[in-house]
Amino acid sequence: MRRKSFEHAACPVARSLDVLGDWWTLLIVRNALHGATRFTDFQQNLGMAKNILSARLQQLVSDGVFETRPSPERADRQEYHLTDKGRRLQVVLLALRQWGEDHLFAEGEEMTELVDKESGEAPARLEVISKEGRPLGPDGLEVRTGARRLPAKHRRSSGLARQPEPKE
Amino acid sequence: MRRKSFEHAACPVARSLDVLGDWWTLLIVRNALHGATRFTDFQQNLGMAKNILSARLQQLVSDGVFETRPSPERADRQEYHLTDKGRRLQVVLLALRQWGEDHLFAEGEEMTELVDKESGEAPARLEVISKEGRPLGPDGLEVRTGARRLPAKHRRSSGLARQPEPKE
Numbered sequence: 487m488r489r490k491s492f493e494h495a496a497c498p499v500a501r502s503l504d505v506l507g508d509w510w511t512l513l514i515v516r517n518a519l520h521g522a523t524r525f526t527d528f529q530q531n532l533g534m535a536k537n538i539l540s541a542r543l544q545q546l547v548s549d550g551v552f553e554t555r556p557s558p559e560r561a562d563r564q565e566y567h568l569t570d571k572g573r574r575l576q577v578v579l580l581a582l583r584q585w586g587e588d589h590l591f592a593e594g595e596e597m598t599e600l601v602d603k604e605s606g607e608a609p610a611r612l613e614v615i616s617k618e619g620r621p622l623g624p625d626g627l628e629v630r631t632g633a634r635r636l637p638a639k640h641r642r643s644s645g646l647a648r649q650p651e652p653k654e
Numbered sequence: 655m656r657r658k659s660f661e662h663a664a665c666p667v668a669r670s671l672d673v674l675g676d677w678w679t680l681l682i683v684r685n686a687l688h689g690a691t692r693f694t695d696f697q698q699n700l701g702m703a704k705n706i707l708s709a710r711l712q713q714l715v716s717d718g719v720f721e722t723r724p725s726p727e728r729a730d731r732q733e734y735h736l737t738d739k740g741r742r743l744q745v746v747l748l749a750l751r752q753w754g755e756d757h758l759f760a761e762g763e764e765m766t767e768l769v770d771k772e773s774g775e776a777p778a779r780l781e782v783i784s785k786e787g788r789p790l791g792p793d794g795l796e797v798r799t800g801a802r803r804l805p806a807k808h809r810r811s812s813g814l815a816r817q818p819e820p821k822e
Contacts, residue, residue: 496764496765496766497684497751497754497765497766498750498751498752498753498754498755498758498759498765498766499680499681499684499747499750499751499754500681500684500754501754501758501759502750502751502753502754502758503677503680503681503750504677504758505758506750508677509671509672509676512667512671513667513668513671516665516667516668519792519795520792520796520797550757568792571756571757573791573792574753574756574757575753576782576791576792577749577752577753577780577781577782578746578749578750578753579667580749580782581745581746581748581749581780582666582667582670582671582674582746583665583666583667583670584666584745585666585670585742585743585745585746586665586666586667586668586669586670587666587803588739588742589718589739589742590666590669590670590672590673591666591669591803592803593803593804594802594803595802595803596664596799596800596801596802597664597665597666597801597802597803598664598665598666598797598798598799598801599797599798599799599801600795600796600797600798601795601796601797601798602784602788602790602794602795603794603795603796604784604788604794605784605785605786607784607785608785609782609783609784609785609790609795610783610784610785610787612745612749612780612782613745614744614745614748614777614780615777615778616770616772616773616775616777616778617773617775617776617777617778618773619778620770620772622770622777623741623744624687624688624736624741624744626770626771626772627687627768627769627770627771627777628688628768628769628771629688629766629767629768629769630766630767630768630769631764631766631767632764633764633765633766633767634762634763634764634765635755635759635760635761635762635763635765636761
């Protein structure tokens with residue numbers, strides 16, 4: 487099925503899916519977050535056909551999710567590294583993981599676990615809450631049209647204003 | 655391309671993508687979170703071919719993401735309502751939205767905005783943090799194999815232990 491492009495949609499969800507909508511894409515990103523950098527690592531772990539993997543990686547490089555670097559071992563080969571934009575998909579993958587953990591496993595069924603190396607515990611649960619910490623269900627939210635994207639520093643500082651302080 | 659099934663994968667991300675991997679699926683869920691219930695609402699908003707929409711909705715009902723109810727207006731028609739499992743995809747959509755807002759719009763470009771009805775503000779930013787609030791980058795996390803899914807109440811209570819208290 488030829489897919490419709492949402493590259494210019496006004497909805498950020500639609501645009502993200504335009505980049506990530508292929509079901510392989512987030513699994514490639516998942517493996518990269520866990521340290522995979524070589525074509526053969528992705529290929530073996532995912533069991534993807536080489537031509538499909540190659541096309542997906544090229545697309546992800548052109549979308550700015552990955553960047554290529556020459557391999558330190560063999561200069562004629564390249565490695566695939568997540569850009570900052572790519573690393574920020576970590577939160578999307580965690581949301582998918584937590585939903586899957588909750589809803590797609592029978593009790594006692596084996597699953598992989600994502601843990602904080604320092605504490606050995608799972609990361610905190612992602613929740614849709616207001617900046618004051620009030621839980622927001624679907625009925626508590628609405629979509630408005632016509633906003634304009636602000637420069638990054640404005641969005642980021644307002645978005646982070648009430649997050650818990652890091653404890654180092 | 656025929657897709658490989660990850661229905662029985664041990665990785666919760668892979669299982670979630672097995673259910674959600676079709677790029678239309680999360681847009682259907684997005685519209686349902688914003689109140690769409692009728693076939694024609696989804697069809698008109700998404701501009702999807704009717705046969706594809708019908709197949710996707712049937713699959714989502716069989717996956718327990720939607721349930722059907724008779725239409726209050728016309729008993730021979732049915733409406734599609736998100737189940738609790740389906741509503742919990744809200745956090746996945748918010749993660750996709752925030753990534754899209756940050757990375758896929760040029761400054762000043764028009765975008766839809768998701769706001770808390772009460773305050774008119776965007777929801778708090780989703781962040782990957784430890785239960786103590788420490789930011790966790792990809793290098794701070796590792797995947798372990800061989801865990802077993804625990805009964806829901808255990809997972810949920812431990813996962814929520816350090817979330818901000820709701821202020822009502």
